[in-house]
Amino acid sequence: MINFQFVRTSVIKTALGLVSKDSKATFIAGGTNLVDLMKRGVTAPEKLIDINHLPLKQIELKNNVLHIGALVSNSALAENQLVKEKFPLLMLALKAGASAQLRNVATVGGNMMQRTRCGYFYDTTMPCNKRQPGSGCGAIGGYNRMHAIFGTSEFCIAVHPSDMCVGLVALDAQVVLASIKGERKINFIDFHRLAGTTPEKDNNLQKGELIVRLEIPINNLNKNFHYLKVRDRTSYAFALVSVAAALEINNNTISNARLAMGGVAHKPWRLQLVEEFLKGKPATTATFEEAAKLAMNGAKGFGENDFKLKLAPNTIIEALTLAKAKA
Structure with a gap:
């Protein structure tokens, strides 16, 4: 792990300004995946912007749409009464993920941003187009027991690891993203990407953007x-x-x-x-x-x-x- 700067802010605008000005800066919240990647040398940000104090921990119902702040922990979301009543499928998906200790720390936004657990991605001595574009995919022809069977390409056959995200895509959730230019909203199904020819790109989040909340419309699929x-x-x-x-x-x-x-x-x-x-x-x-x-x-x-x-x-x-x- 390289030396890095650590900056903390409680203002969304300040956080966005910091990351937009520095190409080697990244946000950190729970850090349950990012810290692992840094320890193994898979990623090496030179500046971490701690966003844990941003006002993004709300869970509230507005006009029949559930708003979930990006810094809500997985455990808090799973135990929320509105989620249990209106979106029990999401509750089950959340509780299936990781361990109780990790769910207490992991955030909704961080869960969406987590990267594959492919062994070739984590091993910096092995070829991996996701980690180093153009180096090859070690999993194709290698150890691929955990790997994809849908939407694969010759460049990557890794899988997305989240349980929460499977529940969210089934529930027609939307993602609200913020940048210094303002907010934009995209359908959850369009947030993550297939590997295609650019497996290094996990999602359609643009540089300088921050996940601020999820929105899930009320439905009749809770029985x-x-x-x-x-x-x-x-x-x-x-x-x-x-x-x-x-x-x-x-x-x-x-x-x-x-x-x-x-x-x-x-x-x-x-x-x-x-x-x-x-x-x-x-x-x-x-x-x-x-x-x-x-x-x-x-x-x-x-x-x-x-x-x-x-x-x-x-x-x-x-x-x-x-x-x-x-x-």
Whole structure:
């Protein structure tokens, strides 16, 4: 880890000014991922701007939209009564992530910004286009058990590690970003990127921008829902495959559906075509099996992760079945 400057501010405008003037400055909040990356030499910012004292810790309902400040901790969000009542799918996704100790420190904005846990990305002696563009992808033809089966490219097959983000993409969240020029809002599904030819770019956040809040519109998907995470051990393990499923069911017919996956792509993987397929269909095992088959269109394994081609559809079927069972 290199020497770095540490600056603390409690004013959003000041924080934005500091990072916009210095190309080697970055924000730090909980630091649960950034500090690890710095220790391993994967990233080396010369200035850290501590934003923990910015006024971004609100959780409030405004005009049927839940506003969540970027500095709300994962644990505070999971335990919030509004979230439990209105967005229980998000609560389950949050509680599936990391450990209780990390959730107490990790922030919503930081969770969105966390980087892949691919071993080649963390090992600076190995080739990784995400860490060093043009060096190659060690995971292709290497150890790739945890890697992507959707949206891959010849440049990168890493996966996005967040559970929270899988829940958020399923709930049609929006992200509010601030810069010295003002605020802009984008759909959560457009925040993260597929690897393509630029795997070093995890998201569409521009230099000098700060995540200030999330906005989630109220919906009727808080009765039949489930977040299913398949992993190697019960606690503190990243997903092999995860599924966020929420259904609106009337007289055993699905009138609305949300479905997203984690552990399978470079970004949270929303299954919008499958959602459309489910609408108007009976909430039966046969329907869920057809949906799972449709969800796997375009999936591709890379050897050691071929088992995901079977695990993924089975996880979808199980998540939908468990969502239906809630009443």
